[in-house]
Amino acid sequence: MPSLSHLPEDRPKDAYWARPATALLAELKSGPGGLESAEAARRLAALGPNRIGNRKEHSGLKLFLAQFRSPLVLILIFAALVSASVGESHEAIIIMMIVVVSCLLGFSQEYGASRAMEALRERLSRKATVLRDGREQEVNADTIVPGDVVMLSAGALIPADCAILDASDFNVSEAVLTGETFPAVKSPGVVEAEAVIGKRSNVTFTGTSVRSGTAKVLAVHTGDTTEFAAIAGAIEHQVPETDFARGIRRFGYLMTEVMLAIVIVVFAFNLLLERPLIDSLLFSLALAVGLTPELLPAIISVTLSRGARKLAENGVIIRRLEAIENLGSMDLLCTDKTGTLTKGVIHLDGAFDAGGTASDQVLVYARLNATLQSGMANPLDEAIAAEKGSVEGWEKVDEVPYDFIRKRLSVAVRRPGETAVTLITKGAVAQVMECCTTLRQNGAEQALNEAARAAIDVLFRAWSEKGFRVLAVASRQFSSHGKFSHDDEQAMVLEGFLLFFDPPKEGMRDTLAELHRRGIAIKVISGDNRYVAKHLANEIGLASDHILTGAEIQLLSKEALFHKAPRTDLFVEIDPNQKERIIRALKSHGHVVGYMGDGINDAPALHEADIGISVEGAVDVAREAADIILLKQDLGVLVRGVDDGRRTFANTMKYISITTSANFGNMISMAFASLFLPFLPLLAKQILLNNFLSDLPSLAISTDNVDPEDALKPRRWDIGYIRRFMVLFGLVSSAFDFLTFGFLIFIVKANEQTFQTAWFIESLITELLIVLVVRTARPFWQSRPSRLLMMLTAAVILIAVILPALPFAGWFGFTPLPVWVIAGLGLITLLYLAASEAAKHLFHRFGQKRPAPRRTLRH
Numbered sequence: 139m140p141s142l143s144h145l146p147e148d149r150p151k152d153a154y155w156a157r158p159a160t161a162l163l164a165e166l167k168s169g170p171g172g173l174e175s176a177e178a179a180r181r182l183a184a185l186g187p188n189r190i191g192n193r194k195e196h197s198g199l200k201l202f203l204a205q206f207r208s209p210l211v212l213i214l215i216f217a218a219l220v221s222a223s224v225g226e227s228h229e230a231i232i233i234m235m236i237v238v239v240s241c242l243l244g245f246s247q248e249y250g251a252s253r254a255m256e257a258l259r260e261r262l263s264r265k266a267t268v269l270r271d272g273r274e275q276e277v278n279a280d281t282i283v284p285g286d287v288v289m290l291s292a293g294a295l296i297p298a299d300c301a302i303l304d305a306s307d308f309n310v311s312e313a314v315l316t317g318e319t320f321p322a323v324k325s326p327g328v329v330e331a332e333a334v335i336g337k338r339s340n341v342t343f344t345g346t347s348v349r350s351g352t353a354k355v356l357a358v359h360t361g362d363t364t365e366f367a368a369i370a371g372a373i374e375h376q377v378p379e380t381d382f383a384r385g386i387r388r389f390g391y392l393m394t395e396v397m398l399a400i401v402i403v404v405f406a407f408n409l410l411l412e413r414p415l416i417d418s419l420l421f422s423l424a425l426a427v428g429l430t431p432e433l434l435p436a437i438i439s440v441t442l443s444r445g446a447r448k449l450a451e452n453g454v455i456i457r458r459l460e461a462i463e464n465l466g467s468m469d470l471l472c473t474d475k476t477g478t479l480t481k482g483v484i485h486l487d488g489a490f491d492a493g494g495t496a497s498d499q500v501l502v503y504a505r506l507n508a509t510l511q512s513g514m515a516n517p518l519d520e521a522i523a524a525e526k527g528s529v530e531g532w533e534k535v536d537e538v539p540y541d542f543i544r545k546r547l548s549v550a551v552r553r554p555g556e557t558a559v560t561l562i563t564k565g566a567v568a569q570v571m572e573c574c575t576t577l578r579q580n581g582a583e584q585a586l587n588e589a590a591r592a593a594i595d596v597l598f599r600a601w602s603e604k605g606f607r608v609l610a611v612a613s614r615q616f617s618s619h620g621k622f623s624h625d626d627e628q629a630m631v632l633e634g635f636l637l638f639f640d641p642p643k644e645g646m647r648d649t650l651a652e653l654h655r656r657g658i659a660i661k662v663i664s665g666d667n668r669y670v671a672k673h674l675a676n677e678i679g680l681a682s683d684h685i686l687t688g689a690e691i692q693l694l695s696k697e698a699l700f701h702k703a704p705r706t707d708l709f710v711e712i713d714p715n716q717k718e719r720i721i722r723a724l725k726s727h728g729h730v731v732g733y734m735g736d737g738i739n740d741a742p743a744l745h746e747a748d749i750g751i752s753v754e755g756a757v758d759v760a761r762e763a764a765d766i767i768l769l770k771q772d773l774g775v776l777v778r779g780v781d782d783g784r785r786t787f788a789n790t791m792k793y794i795s796i797t798t799s800a801n802f803g804n805m806i807s808m809a810f811a812s813l814f815l816p817f818l819p820l821l822a823k824q825i826l827l828n829n830f831l832s833d834l835p836s837l838a839i840s841t842d843n844v845d846p847e848d849a850l851k852p853r854r855w856d857i858g859y860i861r862r863f864m865v866l867f868g869l870v871s872s873a874f875d876f877l878t879f880g881f882l883i884f885i886v887k888a889n890e891q892t893f894q895t896a897w898f899i900e901s902l903i904t905e906l907l908i909v910l911v912v913r914t915a916r917p918f919w920q921s922r923p924s925r926l927l928m929m930l931t932a933a934v935i936l937i938a939v940i941l942p943a944l945p946f947a948g949w950f951g952f953t954p955l956p957v958w959v960i961a962g963l964g965l966i967t968l969l970y971l972a973a974s975e976a977a978k979h980l981f982h983r984f985g986q987k988r989p990a991p992r993r994t995l996r997h
Contacts, residue, residue: 153331154301154341154358155301155328155329155331155333155338155340155341156328156329156330156331156333157328158328159301159302159303159326159340159356162301162356162358163303163356166284166285166356166358167285168285168286168287168356169287170269170287170303171269171271171272171287172268172269172270172271172272172285172286172287173270173283173285173286173287174270174271175270175271177285178270178281178283178285178286181283181284181285182281182283185283185284185360185361186361187280187281187361188279188280188281188282188283188297188298188360188361189280189361190344190361190362190364190366190367202241202242202245206241215234215237216423239830264278264279264280264295264297264758264761264762265277265278265279265758266278266279266282266288266294266297267288267289268282268286268287268288268289269286269287269288269289269354270286274289279295279297282297282298282357282360283357283360284298284357284358284359284360285356285357286298286356286357287303287354287355287356287357288300288354288355288356288357289352289353289354290308290342290348290352290353290354290355291348291351291352291512291539292348292349292350292351292352292539292540292541292757293347293348293737293757293758293759293760294347294348294757294758294759295345295346295347295758295759295762296310296342296343296344296345296346296347296348296355297344297357297360298344298357298358298359298360298364299341299342299343299344299357299358299359299360299363299364299365299366300341300342300355300356300357300358301340301341301355301356301358302324302325302326302327302340302341302342302353302354302355302356303326303353303354303355303356304326304353304354305324305325305326305351305352305353305354306351306352306353306536306537306538306539307350307351307352307538307539307541307623307624308323308324308325308348308350308351308352308353309321309322309323309324309348309349309350309351309541310322310324310342310346310347310348310349311346311347311348311349311759312335312336312343312346315335315336315343315345315346315365315366321349321350322336322339323339324339324340324341324342324353325339325340326340327339327340328340335365341358342355343364343365343366344359344360344364344365344366344367345364345366347741347758347759348759349541349542350539350540350541350542351539351541352512352537352539388857389794389857389860396802400422400425400805400806400809401422401423401425403809404418404421404422404425404809404812404813405418405419405422407812407813408421408422408812408813411813413818417818417822420821420822421812421818421820421821421822421825423822424820424821424822424823424825424826425805425808425809425825438790439459440837440840441786441789441790441793441839441840442459442460442462442786442790443459444786444840444841445462445782445783445785445786445789445840446459446462448782448786449462449766449779449782449783452775452778452779452782453768453769453770453772453775453778453779454766454767454768454769454775454776454778454779454782455754455766455767455768455769456765456766457764457765457766457767458765461749461765461766462782462783462786462787463783463786463787463790463853463855464730464732464748464749464765464783465732465749465765465766465779465780465783466780466783466784466785466786466787466788466852466853467730467748467787467852467853467854468658468730468731468732468748468749468780468852469657469658469659469729469730469852470658470659470661470724470729470730470731470732471653471658471659471660471661471731471732471733471734471776472660472661472662472663472720472721472724472731472732472733472734472743472747473660473661473662473663473733473734473735473773474662474663474664474665474734474735474736474737475662475664475666475671475674476517476640476664476666477517477736477753477771478734478771478772478773479642479643479646479662479674479678479773480640480641480642480643480674481640481641481642481643481644482517482640482771483517483640484517484518484520484521484607484638484639484640485521485524485638485639486521486522486524486525486636486637486638487606487637487638487639488636488637489501489504489634489635489636489637490634490635490637491578491579491580491581491633491634492577492578492579492590492594492632492633492634492635493579493580493593494597495579495580497633497634499578499633499634500611500633500634500635500636501525501636502529503562503564503611503613503633504522504564504611504636505522505523505525505529506529506532506549506551506562507519507522507547507548507549507562507563507564507611508520508522508523508564509522509523509529510532510534510537510549510551511537511539511540511547511549512537512539518607518609518638521638522636531553531554532551532552532553533551533552533553533554534549534550534551535550535551535552535559535619535622536549536550536619536621536622537549537550537622538550538622538623538624538626538627540565542713542714544565544569544624544627545565545566545569546563546564546565546566546569546570546573546627547563547564547565548561548562548563548564548622548624548626548627549561549562550562550616550619550622557617557618558615558616558617558618559615559616559617559618559619560613560614560615560616561613561614561615561616561619561622561626561627561630562611562612562613563611563612563613563614563627563630564609564610564611564612564636565609565610566609566610567594567598567608567609567610567635570609570610570611570612570630570632571586571591571594571610571632573612573627573628573629573630574586574612574630574631574632575629575630576631576632577590577594577631577632577633578631578632578633578634583631586632597635598635598667599669601635601637602667602669602670602673603669603672603673604673605639605641605670605673605674605677606637606638606639606670607637607638607639607640607666607670608635608636608637608638609635609636609638610632610634610635610636611632611633611634611635611636612630612631612632612633613630613631613633614626614627614628614629614630614631642674642677642678643772645774646678646773647678647679649773649774649777650678650679650680650773651679652777653773653776653777653780655850656777656780656781656849656850656851656852657850657851657852658732658780658852660680661706661707661708661709661724662674662675662680662707662708662709662710663709663712663717663720663733663743664708664709664710664711664712665711665712665713665714666710666711667710667711668685668687668708668710668711671685671708671710672685672708672710675707675708680707680708681707682707682708683707684705684706684707684708685706685707685708685709685710686702686703686706686708686709686710687709687710687711687712688709688710688711688712688713688716689711691709691712691716691719691720692713692716696719696723699719699720699723700723700726700727702723703720703723703724703727704723704724704727704729714737714740715742717733717735717740717742717743718742718743718745718746720743721733721743721746721747722746725746725747725748730748730749730852730854731747731748731749732747732748732749732750732751733746733747733749733750733751734751734752734776735750735751735752735756735760736752736753736755736756736757736760736771737756737757737760740752740756740760740763741759741760741762741763742763744760744763744764744765745763749765749766750763750764750765750766751764751765751766751767751768751776752764752766752767752768753767753768753769753770753771754767754768754769754770755771766779780849781849784844784848784849784851784852784853785844785848785849786840787853788844788848788849788853789839789840789842789844790839791853792839792842792909792912792913793836793839794860795860795863795912795913796836796839796905796908796909796912796913797836798860798863798864798867798868799863799864799867799868799871799908799912799974801829801832801905802864802867802868802871803867803868803869803870803871803872803875804871804872804875804901804904804905806868806872807819807871807872807875807876807879808820808825808875810872811875811876811879815879815893816890817890817893817894818894819879819893819894819897820894820897820898820901821894821950821951823950823951824894824898824950824951824952827898827950828898828901828902828905831902831934831937831938832902832905832906832934834930834934835906835909835927835930835931835934836909837930838924838926838927838929838930839927841924841926841927842913842923842924842927843921843922843923843924845914845915845916845921847915848915862981863981866977866981867908867912867974867977867978867981870970870973870974870977871904871908871970871974873973874904874966874969874970874973875901877966877969878896878897878900878963878966879897881962881963881966882896882897885962886959886962891951891952891953892953892955892959894951894952895942895951895952895953895954895955896955896959896963898938898952899938899939899941899942899955899960899963900963900966900967902934902935902938903935903938903939903963903967904967904970904971906931906934906935906938907931907935907967907971908970908971908974909923909927909931910923910931911971911974911975911978912974912978915978915982917975917979918975939960942954942955
C-alpha cells in the first residue's frame with residue numbers, strides 16, 4: 139500500500155499505542171474535529187480503500203484460467219496430447235475445441251454469477267460515523283483514512299486500527315483477534331511499547347466490535363496495514379461446511395469411484411481384446427468425462443446466483459451463496475418478538491409513579507434520560523422522545539452507557555449555573571429496583587420494603603399480562619460530582635414506571651400459518667418477561683404452553699437443555715449469552731435452525747445457527763454475522779425467501795438427477811457394449827460432443843419452473859436418494875440402450891459408422907428428453923418447463939437430427955441415416971420415456987426413504 143508522502147512525518151511509527159493521542163493527532167495532521175473532506179479524499183486516493191486484501195484486479199482472467207484446473211478438463215487435454223502424439227491431429231483439434239468452448243461456457247456463467255453477487259454485496263456496504271469538516275457525517279467504512287476521527291457506540295464494528303481520544307464505559311469484544319470471550323475495557327492513555335494486542339487498552343482494532351459504551355477514536359492504520367490484516371491467515375473465520383457443500387463433495391466422491399472403476403475395467407478389457415491402445419485409452423477417458431457432470435460447478439453458480447438475484451427482488455440479500463440451500467432446508471425458526479412478530483412501532487402508553495398513579499415527573503425524567511443519552515438509538519427512547527413536554531433548562535453532565543449486564547442506562551443532569559446534579563437511571567424493572575432503597579408514591583418518598591416490592595410485582599404482572607412492556611425510572615441527588623460510573627447507581631429513589639405497547643403486526647397469524655404450512659416451526663427467544671411473551675403468543679396463534687426462562691436455563695446442564703429445548707414454545711427473560719446455547723441444543727436434534735436477530739449480542743447465535751438472518755437496519759456486528767439480510771423486518775419477506783430458496787435448491791438438484799440418470803445409463807451401456815462389439819460404440823470425440831451438446835439445455839435449469847408442492851417442505855441433500863435415483867434410472871436407460879443396440883445390429887445390420895451415428899443421435903435425444911420427465915414428480919405433461927429450457931432442448935434435438943447431413947459431419951465420423959432408421963430410433967425413444975415415467979411414479983411412491991433426523995448430543 140502506498141504511503142502518505144505528503145504528511146510531515148509520513149505514517150506513525152510502530153507502537154503508536156505507546157504515545158499520547160495528542161501526539162498522534164499532530165503526526166497525522168488531524169484535530170479533535172477530524173479532517174477536512176478534501177484532505178480525506180486526497181489520502182483515500184493515495185492509500186486506496188479501507189479494505190483488507192484488494193484482489194479485484196484481473197479476477198475475470200483468474201476465473202477463466204481456473205476453468206482449466208478442473209480434473210476433467212485436464213483429462214481432456216491429456217487425451218488431445220495423446221492424439222496429437224500419434225498423428226491424430228484432427229482428433230486432437232476437435233477435443234481441444236470442445237475443451238475451449240466448454241471452458242468459455244463455464245467461465246461466462248460463473249463470471250456473470252460473481253458479478254451479480256458483487257453487485258448485491260455493494261448494497262450491504264458498512265457505514266461509519268466520522269467527524270469531517272468539524273461535524274458528524276455517515277460515510278462508507280471503505281473511505282476511512284488515517285487521521286479520521288471516528289465516533290463509536292454499542293453494536294458498531296470498528297473500521298480501522300484506532301487510538302482512543304475519549305471514552306465512556308467503553309468495552310470492546312476482541313475475540314476475533316485474541317480469542318478472549320469477555321469484552322476488553324478500553325480508555326484513553328498510554329501503554330508500554332512491548333504490550334501484546336490483548337494488553338493495548340488504549341487502542342481498538344479493525345474487525346472487533348463495540349460491546350457497550352461510547353468513544354471518540356483516531357484512525358491510525360487502515361486496510362492492509364491493520365493488525366487484522368497482518369494475522370488474517372491465522373484468524374480467518376472458517377465457515378462451517380454446509381449440508382449442501384457436504385453433499386456436493388460426497389456426490390463428487392461417488393462419481394469419482396464409479397468413473398475410476400469404469401475407466402480401469404473398460405481399458406483393461408479392450409486391451410485384452412487386442413483393440414488399438416490409443417483408441418482404447420481415448421475411449422476410456424471419454425467415458426469418464428461423459429459420465430461426470432463437468433458443468434456442475436457452473437450450473438450451481440448460475441442457479442444460486444440467479445436465486446440470489448430473485449431473493450433480492452423480494453427483499454432478501456444473500457451474503458453467502460451456500461446460505462440459499464440452508465434457507466430452503468430450514469425447518470425451525472427462532473426469533474425475537476419486537477419488530478418481527480410485532481409492528482416495531484413502539485409508543486409510550488403511560489408514565490406512572492411507584493404506586494401506579496400517572497406521573498408527569500416520571501415522564502420528565504424519562505425524556506431527559508432518553509433525549510440526552512448518546513449511545514445506540516433504540517425504539518423505546520424514540521417513543522419517549524416523541525411525547526410532548528419540555529425538558530429545556532437542563533444540561534447534561536455525564537452518562538453511564540447501557541450494557542447487557544446492568545440492563546440500565548444513566549444520565550447525569552443539572553440546571554445551568556447550579557452544582558447539584560441529578561442522576562437519572564432507566565432500564566429493566568428488576569435491574570433498576572436492585573439499585574433502589576426508597577420509592578416515590580403520590581409525591582412522597584417511602585421505604586422500598588418487602589410489602590412495597592410485593593405490591594409492585596402485582597402491578598408489573600398485571601401490566602405485562604395485558605401486553606405492556608415495562609421500564610423503571612429511578613433518580614439520585616448529588617450536591618456535586620465529577621465523573622460518574624455504574625458504582626453511583628445505588629441508594630436511588632424508584633420514581634416509577636413507563637408502559638410501552640407494541641401491537642402484533644397485521645396478518646401475523648396468517649404469516650405464521652404460511653410458515654407452518656411450509657414445515658417451519660417457530661420458537662420465540664425474547665428478553666421480555668413471560669407474561670408479555672405469552673400474551674403476544676396467544677394473540678398471533680403461537681403455542682405458549684411450555685415456557686422456559688433464562689433463570690431456569692442457567693440451572694440446566696447441557697444434557698438437560700438438550701431434552702427441554704425442543705419441547706419449549708417460548709424462551710423468555712433470556713440473557714443474550716444464553717441464545718447460543720439454545721440454538722446449539724435445537725441443532726443437536728437434527729433441525730436446520732434459522733435465527734433472526736439484529737442486536738449486539740445476537741452475533742454468537744447468528745454464527746451458531748444454520749442460517750443467520752438479520753435486517754438492513756441491524757447493528758453492524760449482527761449484519762456481519764448473518765448469512766442473509768432482510769431489507770424489511772417482516773416474516774412475510776422471509777416466507778417468500780424460503781420459497782425462492784427451495785426453488786433454487788430444487789433446480790440445482792434437477793441437474794444432478796438429469797445427469798446421473800441419463801449419463802450413468804449411457805456410459806455403462808457403452809462400456810459393456812465395447813466388450814462385445816467388433817468396434818467401439820462411439821468414438822472418443824463423439825462421446826465428448828454428445829456430452830457437450832446434452833449439457834447446453836442444462837444451463838437453462840436455473841430458469842426452470844418449480845412445482846408449487848416442491849416449495850412446501852424443507853429440502854435437504856440426501857446422497858442415498860441420489861444413489862438410488864442413479865441406479866434405478868440408469869438401469870432403465872441401459873435396458874433401452876441394449877434394445878437400441880439390438881435394433882441396430884439385428885434389424886438395421888449397421889456397419890461401424892452407421893451404428894455410431896445412430897447411437898449418437900438416440901443417446902443424445904434421450905438425454906435431452908429425460909429432462910422433461912425427471913424434472914418433476916408430477917406426470918411430465920402436467921408440469922410446464924420454462925420457455926428457455928424448452929427452446930434449448932428443441933434446438934439441440936434439431937442439431938442432433940441434422941448433424942449427420944452437415945458438411946463437416948465427416949470430421950466426427952458421422953454418416954446420413956435412412957428415414958426408417960430414424961423412425962425406429964424415435965419409437966424406441968418414446969418407449970423409453972414411457973418406461974421412465976412409470977419408473978418415476980414407482981420411485982416417488984416407494985423409493986424415497988429418508989433418514990431419520992439425527993438425535994445426538996454435541997459436546
